[in-house]
Amino acid sequence: MSDSPESLDLLVVGAGPSGLSYALGAQGVARRLGKGLRLGILDAADRPGGWVHTRSEGAYTLETGPYGYLDKHPELAEILDRLGLRDQALYPAPAAKNRYVLARGRLRRMPSGPLSFLFSRILRPRAKLRLIREPWAAPHPGGDETVAHFAARRLGPDAAEALVVPMFTGIYAGDPDRASLASCFPRMAELERDHGGLFKALWRLRKQVRKAGQGVGAPRGELTSFSGGLSTLIDAFADHFGAVVRLGTEVISVERVGPGPGVSDGFRVTTAGGETLHTARLALAAPARKLVEVVRPLDEVLAGLMGEISYGGVSVVHTAYHRSDARRVPEGFGFLVPRQAGRHLLGSVFVSTIYPEQAPSEELLLRNVLGGMMQPDLVEADDDRLLEIVAAEHRELLGIEAAPCFSEVVRYPGCLPQYEVGHGALLARMEERVAGLDGLYVTGNAWRGIGLADCLAKNFAAGEAHFGEDG
Ligand SMILES: Cc1cc2nc3c(=O)[nH]c(=O)nc-3n(C[C@H](O)[C@H](O)[C@H](O)COP(=O)(O)OP(=O)(O)OC[C@H]3O[C@@H](n4cnc5c(N)ncnc54)[C@H](O)[C@@H]3O)c2cc1C
CATH class of the missing domain: 1.10.3110.10 (protoporphyrinogen ix oxidase, domain 3)
Structure with missing residues (x-):
């Protein structure tokens, strides 16, 4: 095991939206204050972005993770400015205005007000x-x-x-x-x-x-993406940070060190490759369930609390149909399915209506979500079964008899933390443990909101606050 000679000011573990935006906030404020910041960002995967991943397949733009974020925090515009993306944001087409819910046997338009x-x-x-x-x-x-x-x-x-x-x-x-x-x-x-x-x-x-003169019913945030999909945002983060982001580097343990002879106060971080790094401040932005064993040497109690958070999985199935085969599909954003309907689909999003540039104009591209905590078997089910379910439910709910001209299945076991009863109290106890470990910040979608907007904005703000005047 080699000891890295260099000591960092900040090491971020996890190059998902939470970790990248925390690093961006910290780096920006440090630069404004004229402070140098020796920064490192490590991620176990071979690409940054965590769940955010856009794939292009022919004329389809496929979001296998999130397909947009709600533009509801001022920090989001700042992040786009910082990354030079402000003029590249993509908003839903007007045709996506109506949303539907399955009610009393058929899809019905969601009313806009009480x-x-x-x-x-x-x-x-x-x-x-x-x-x-x-x-x-x-x-x-x-x-x-x-x-x-x-x-x-x-x-x-x-x-x-x-x-x-x-x-x-x-x-x-x-x-x-x-x-x-x-x-x-x-x-x-x-x-x-x-x-x-x-x-x-x-x-x-x-x-x-x-x-306030804003107009009644003004949305609290608009769904935002980019013409190349959400990976545009991650690519911009990756370009911005360059070699600061190290991929394929799994962190396996963190410990408190120093101060002592030749070692300043901070943390020792060990990777699966046997490397150790020293950092004054540490931000852990990987999923809580992946951090349990990583933080155990640092704080056994914190590790136990993090292990109490349960996670659910989903399967995401994309299907495209020729528009001539999907004439009875209503125009709009997509539809949700109540549990009492006894169906398998949790909902479908009409991707090509929301973002027409993400599919060939003569086709309707749908993103269908199945599984979750109430039907966990559908996260394990094989492709054929999932495609069969989607075809049957599209036939009954959307009147589509034809087979899709394109389909793709992606499974995500354990991707979504569940904020179950007692989550607030659990977080408070976790925060208390973290507060006792000076220089440590723990985040990710189990902590401050599951939506991409919260992961980006709240961690960007935290990075600024921790490295600002009083940080
Ligand atoms: C299928 C799906 C659809 C979604 N749809 C939407 C949507 O449409 N809109 C929306 O707002 N939100 C959506 N969400 C939620 C949102 O995308 C996530 O909550 C958010 O992206 C989480 O970001 P994060 O950075 O906290 O975590 P992650 O994306 O989980 O990133 C954590 C990173 O940590 C890395 N890592 C893990 N362990 C280690 C380790 N030991 N060492 C180093 N690195 C490690 C991982 O490789 C990963 O890159 C969706 C989520 C999923 C799964």
């Missing part, structure tokens, strides 16, 4: 009557409530299953009976706490939005 729910045919009259009683719903029972319980308590069981559960599974692929509302949808928990109910909150905020 009032239009009452006129939509997603809910039966009885469920609408219950929905109207939302302002008088039973109070919060105390403690960490599940997503399903919260939704049923406030909106009634039918609206909960028809609307909230599909939205939840579309993001987390989780189990709504185990997921924590406060951790998965903190905004909903906040609206109830601060305004006494969802309708009251919407009504009050509507007035505020009008006062």
Whole structure:
């Protein structure tokens, strides 16, 4: 085992969106302050970007991981500016405006506001009557409530299953009976706490939005990608950092060292290749489940807590059809499927409607997601079975009888951390352990939000804060 002669100021473990944006924030602020920053970024894989991966296959642009992020934090524009990508951002085509949900046997358009729910045919009259009683719903029972319980308590069981559960599974692929509302949808928990109910909150905020002159119903963030797909962002990070990013370098353990003779205070990081590196500050941005054994030598308790986070997997199946074979497919963004429908698909996104440049113009490209915590067998299922399921469900729901002219299956076991009941308290205990280890930052999508926007923006801000004036 060789001891690296050089000591770094910051070593980031994991070149996914979280680690790259943390490094960018730290480096930017250090440069502005005229401080040098000896920086290293290590990743076990042979390409940076973690789950973000765009593949081009003929005229198809295939996002096997995320297909966009919500442009909802100011830091995101700053990241694009820093990477020279601001004028390359790609937004959904107007035709993608409508979203659908499977309700009462067919796809129905999602209403745009609470009032239009009452006129939509997603809910039966009885469920609408219950929905109207939302302002008088039973109070919060105390403690960490599940997503399903919260939704049923406030909106009634039918609206909960028809609307909230599909939205939840579309993001987390989780189990709504185990997921924590406060951790998965903190905004909903906040609206109830601060305004006494969802309708009251919407009504009050509507007035505020009008006062600010933003226009009622303005989206909280627009879905953003690039014409070459999301890998454009990762490629720009990779170009920016150059040789600072070292791929194929798995970190197997981290320990606290120094101060002592010839060693300053910091961390010793050991890689699977037997190399050791010394760094004053360490940012761990790999998935929590992959870090359990890595942090054990540093803090046994932290390792145990990180091991408590469960992960779910999904299968992503792309299928393309000739438009002439898909005439009954409604124009829009895609559709979500409630668990009570007894189907296998969690949802399908109409990629070529959202981003027409990502498929040949005479074809409809769909990205279909299956599996999750409630159907884990579909993450293990073989290609033929997954393609059969998708074909059968497209036949019944979209009226597509023809075989796809293109298909591709990708499986991701253990890709999505689950924010289950108790997650907030678990995070607080993890944060407490980390705070006791000066110079350590631990992040990744188990910590500060699962969406790409949160991974990018929150870690960029953290990097700036840790290396700024007071850092
Ligand atoms: C299939 C799928 C679809 C998604 N769709 C969307 C979407 O449309 N919109 C959205 O906003 N979000 C989406 N998400 C969520 C979002 O993409 C992820 O939460 C986010 O990309 C996670 O980024 P990260 O950097 O925290 O982690 P990761 O992407 O997991 O990156 C962690 C990195 O750490 C590396 N690593 C692991 N162990 C080690 C080690 N021991 N040593 C060194 N390196 C290590 C890995 O190789 C990896 O590169 C999706 C996620 C998945 C899986």
